[in-house]
Amino acid sequence: MTTSIRSQLLAWLLGALLIAGLLIGYSAYHRAQEDIDELLDYQLKQLAFSLSHQSVGSAPIPPGLLLPEPDFITQVWDKDGVRMFYSRPNLGIPMRPRPGFSNVEWDRQSWRVYTQLDGFRIIQVAHPLSLRKEMAADLTRRAVLPLVALLPLLGVGIWIIVGQALRPLSSISSAVRARTPLALEPLPQQHLPEELVPLVGSLNDLLQRLNRALEAQRQFVADAAHELRSPLTAVQLQLQLVRRADSIEERAVALERLERGVQRSTRLVQQLLTLARQDPQDAEAGFSAIDLDRLARDVIADFEPMAQRDGLALTLDSEGLLQVRGDRESLRVMLGNLIDNAIRYTRQGSVVVRLRAKGEHAVLEVEDTGTGIPAAERARVFDRFYRVPAQKANDEGSGLGLAIVKRVADRHEATVTLDSGRGGSGLRVTVEFPSGNS
Amino acid sequence: MRLLLVEDDAMIGEAVRTGLRQDGFTVDWVREAEAGDAAIRAEAYALLLLDLGLPRKSGLNWLRELRRLGNRTPVLILTARDAVADRVAGLDSGADDYLVKPFDLDELSARVRALLRRDAGRAEPLLRHGELTLDPATHEANFRGETVNLSAREFTLLAALLERPGAILSRAQLEQRLYGWGEEVESNAIEVHIHNLRKKLGPEFIRNVRGLGYTVSKPS
Numbered sequence: 001m002t003t004s005i006r007s008q009l010l011a012w013l014l015g016a017l018l019i020a021g022l023l024i025g026y027s028a029y030h031r032a033q034e035d036i037d038e039l040l041d042y043q044l045k046q047l048a049f050s051l052s053h054q055s056v057g058s059a060p061i062p063p064g065l066l067l068p069e070p071d072f073i074t075q076v077w078d079k080d081g082v083r084m085f086y087s088r089p090n091l092g093i094p095m096r097p098r099p100g101f102s103n104v105e106w107d108r109q110s111w112r113v114y115t116q117l118d119g120f121r122i123i124q125v126a127h128p129l130s131l132r133k134e135m136a137a138d139l140t141r142r143a144v145l146p147l148v149a150l151l152p153l154l155g156v157g158i159w160i161i162v163g164q165a166l167r168p169l170s171s172i173s174s175a176v177r178a179r180t181p182l183a184l185e186p187l188p189q190q191h192l193p194e195e196l197v198p199l200v201g202s203l204n205d206l207l208q209r210l211n212r213a214l215e216a217q218r219q220f221v222a223d224a225a226h227e228l229r230s231p232l233t234a235v236q237l238q239l240q241l242v243r244r245a246d247s248i249e250e251r252a253v254a255l256e257r258l259e260r261g262v263q264r265s266t267r268l269v270q271q272l273l274t275l276a277r278q279d280p281q282d283a284e285a286g287f288s289a290i291d292l293d294r295l296a297r298d299v300i301a302d303f304e305p306m307a308q309r310d311g312l313a314l315t316l317d318s319e320g321l322l323q324v325r326g327d328r329e330s331l332r333v334m335l336g337n338l339i340d341n342a343i344r345y346t347r348q349g350s351v352v353v354r355l356r357a358k359g360e361h362a363v364l365e366v367e368d369t370g371t372g373i374p375a376a377e378r379a380r381v382f383d384r385f386y387r388v389p390a391q392k393a394n395d396e397g398s399g400l401g402l403a404i405v406k407r408v409a410d411r412h413e414a415t416v417t418l419d420s421g422r423g424g425s426g427l428r429v430t431v432e433f434p435s436g437n438s
Numbered sequence: 439m440r441l442l443l444v445e446d447d448a449m450i451g452e453a454v455r456t457g458l459r460q461d462g463f464t465v466d467w468v469r470e471a472e473a474g475d476a477a478i479r480a481e482a483y484a485l486l487l488l489d490l491g492l493p494r495k496s497g498l499n500w501l502r503e504l505r506r507l508g509n510r511t512p513v514l515i516l517t518a519r520d521a522v523a524d525r526v527a528g529l530d531s532g533a534d535d536y537l538v539k540p541f542d543l544d545e546l547s548a549r550v551r552a553l554l555r556r557d558a559g560r561a562e563p564l565l566r567h568g569e570l571t572l573d574p575a576t577h578e579a580n581f582r583g584e585t586v587n588l589s590a591r592e593f594t595l596l597a598a599l600l601e602r603p604g605a606i607l608s609r610a611q612l613e614q615r616l617y618g619w620g621e622e623v624e625s626n627a628i629e630v631h632i633h634n635l636r637k638k639l640g641p642e643f644i645r646n647v648r649g650l651g652y653t654v655s656k657p658s
Contacts, residue, residue: 229518230447233540237453240543244460254456261449389470389493 006162013158017151025144032139036132041101044114048125051076052118071131073111077122084121093126103129168196176203184211223385224272227399231265271400274333275384278407290331292322292362296353299335306343313350314339322355324362324433326412334408337401338366338429344397346370346426358432367421367428378418382406405429439554439594440464440481440615444474444497445489445516450539454487454516455618457543462577462590463550464618469493471500478504481614483511484554490517490528498531505532512553516541551575558601567600568657570639579638586638591616595631599644599654608651 051074073093076085093106093113104111110129115122168191175187186204189197238258245251296316307314324331335353342351349369356363373381373388380386385399409416414433421428441458445451446469455465466481468474471492478486490497501513513533517524520538528536534556535549551574555563565572571580577593579586588596598615599607607615609628616631617623624630632644632652645653 226518229539230450233518234447234449234453236540237450237457237543241453241456241460244457244543257449257452264449387493 005166006159009162010155010158014151014155017147017154021144021147021151024147025140028143029136029140032136033132036135036139040112040127040132041114044101044112044125044127045116047072047074048114048116048123051123051125052116052121071127073124073126075124075126077124079120079122093124165193168193172196172200172203179207181214184208184214220384227385228265228268228272231261231268235261235265268398268400271398271404275400275404275407278330278404278411286327287325288328289323290326290328292324292331292355292364293318293320295328295331296335296355296364299332299339300353302336303339303343306340307351310343310346311348312343312346314343314353315350316353316355318353318355319357322357322362324412326433330408330411334405334431335364335366337405338431341397341401342366342368342370342427345372349426362433364431364433365428367426369421369423369426372420372425372427373418381418382416405431439484439550439597440466440618441485441487441550442474442477442481442483442511443467443487444469444471444492445487446470446492447489450489454543454546458547458550459618460590461543461547462574462594463547464594464616464621466618471495471497475500475504478509478511484557485550486511486513487550488513488515488533490515490519490524498528501528501533502531512557514546514549514553516546548575565597565600567603567654570600570643572597572600581639588635588638589631591627592631592635592638595628596635599652603654603656606647606651606653611651 072087074085074087075083075093077083093104093111099115099117102113102115104113104126111126112129112132113124113126115124117123172187179185184207186207187200189200189204192200235258238254238261242251242254242258245254296318300314300316303314339351339353346368347370351366351368354363354365354367356365377388381388381402382405384403386403387397387399406416409431412433414431417430417432419428419430420426439462441463443451443454443458443465445454445467448469451467451469455467458465466477466483468477469492472495474486474488477483488497488501492500497515497517501515504511504513512535514535514537515528515533516537516539517528518539519525519528525536525538534553537546537549551563555561555574563573563575565574569582572593573579574593574597577588577590579588579593579596594616595612598612612628613623616627632646635644643654645655647653
């Protein structure tokens with residue numbers, strides 16, 4: 001169900017006015033009734049008093065003489081209870097011997113009766129109570145009616161005023177509608193009602209973050225497309241060379257090169273997918289307690305054949321159980337990339353994976369005796385597709401390995417630092433996980 | 439024809455060099471603009487094949503520098519940048535042609551031949567000299583109405599001699615045309631190729647100027 005601020009405001013304001021009107025009517029009615037009671041009682045009393053001064057003998061007063069209101073009934077009895085006079089012959093209220101005011105139910109009506117005893121006569125003046133109610137109702141009606149008559153007018157007024165007040169909302173909504181993924185400029189913030197400033201502020205904040213994310217995504221896609229061209233170019237050229245090969249030997253060489261080209265393309269695509277999967281949006285989803293020691297043993301076992309092929313010693317230096325909270329697969333990929341890099345850029349010597357606890361923190365290190373990364377390059381090697389110039393020409397890397405490491409570390413709120421190895425040469429990558437892991 | 443290839447990607451560089459060699463070109467391959475600069479000062483190249491995304495110095499900057507210094511070598515850009523603006527920038531920086539990766543080896547060879555032809559001031563794809571016609575695309579020669587099959591090296595050597603008829607090219611100059619860096623040159627390779635060419639075209643077509651080198655006389 002959709003709710004409209006305009007209709008809600010209209011309904012509530014009119015409802016409140018209606019209730020206020022009813023309350024005013026109710027209190028006006030009561031005030032009027034009290035006033036009328038007082039006034040008419042006084043009138044009854046005066047009437048009775050004036051009659052008592054008339055010399056009404058035993059002769060009945062001619063009918064019609066004492067009729068200030070047709071609603072009034074006036075009756076006079078002598079002390080023996082003989083009715084000497086009644087103003088309405090067909091309406092005879094039974095005699096009330098008790099003096100003063102009283103309410104009497106008679107002839108299916110309520111009556112207000114005033115009885116006066118003056119020694120030898122009983123004078124009774126009465127009128128129906130409904131008369132008072134009608135008068136009170138009439139007075140109330142006159143007080144409330146203008147208010148009721150104003151209600152529709154007020155409703156129209158409220159409708160228009162609320163519409164005016166909400167106009168900035170519809171201009172904001174059309175401005176938001178005009179935004180596209182390609183045009184996410186901030187919404188105009190001038191001439192805004194105070195109440196809408198925080199909303200537009202947050203919207204602009206969102207637009208800005210969205211814009212940055214989209215820009216990064218666009219840049220990544222452009223970079224990826226550009227980077228995919230190189231291995232594909234190589235593969236296409238290598239394929240043509242296979243076709244052109246005249247001899248079995250030439251063909252064998254060409255095929256071997258083609259195979260390496262295909263492997264390189266496959267690796268790049270895999271790395272791209274891995275990177276895309278490390279999306280930080282669901283950072284903690286799927287995290288569990290991971291034993292780094294076991295994980296390192298698994299990954300080292302995977303890379304053992306590669307290290308052996310290159311004549312490198314790949315070893316683990318660990319104090320045993322070391323736990324972090326994290327995503328097992330991502331951590332595997334991270335350590336795998338670090339070891340893969342270490343082996344790739346180390347001609348001879350060793351690759352050591354080191355695990356240790358540093359206070360509350362878990363620290364993972366991969367150190368090699370290879371070419372290392374010049375200090376000036378260390379800040380840039382985490383950029384996607386960036387390759388160290390000296391290595392770029394000779395390797396078939398994707399330029400994504402360390403970018404993936406960084407992404408995984410970020411997801412785990414871990415820091416990555418690059419240093420030279422212990423002997424001053426080679427590379428040592430240190431990943432330090434935050435405290436509070438268990 | 440000796441070409442300089444500047445390409446930082448090992449696989450692409452290797453494949454382009456192999457393919458162009460098969461098409462009869464001599465190819466020197468470097469991976470950085472700086473090395474290319476050194477090479478182009480040391481050797482005379484008929485054409486420069488230039489990748490733009492080089493590690494330290496961009497290919498485009500180097501090209502502008504070359505042109506500013508008056509280098510007239512035809513330049514063919516090989517790049518993954520395919521936007522129109524990139525192509526325009528490439529050509530306006532002094533390149534003669536622009537080929538977007540991935541490309542076809544045959545197309546690359548054809549473009550190289552076209553650029554070399556234009557550079558030599560010819561419009562005709564075939565090389566003619568008297569009764570001899572050479573087709574650079576197929577390496578076929580036609581001599582006195584008969585088709586003569588030439589090896590890639592024989593073809594390159596003959597084409598070099600026909601470039602400026604009457605000029606004498608020394609053995610060293612011919613070797614320089616035929617062999618790129620790192621290619622083993624057998625001591626009597628040029629003599630062997632000349633011997634084979636004389637067998638196919640007759641003994642008097644290529645003259646030996648004793649102590650100086652070889653020449654092809656101007657057509658009468």
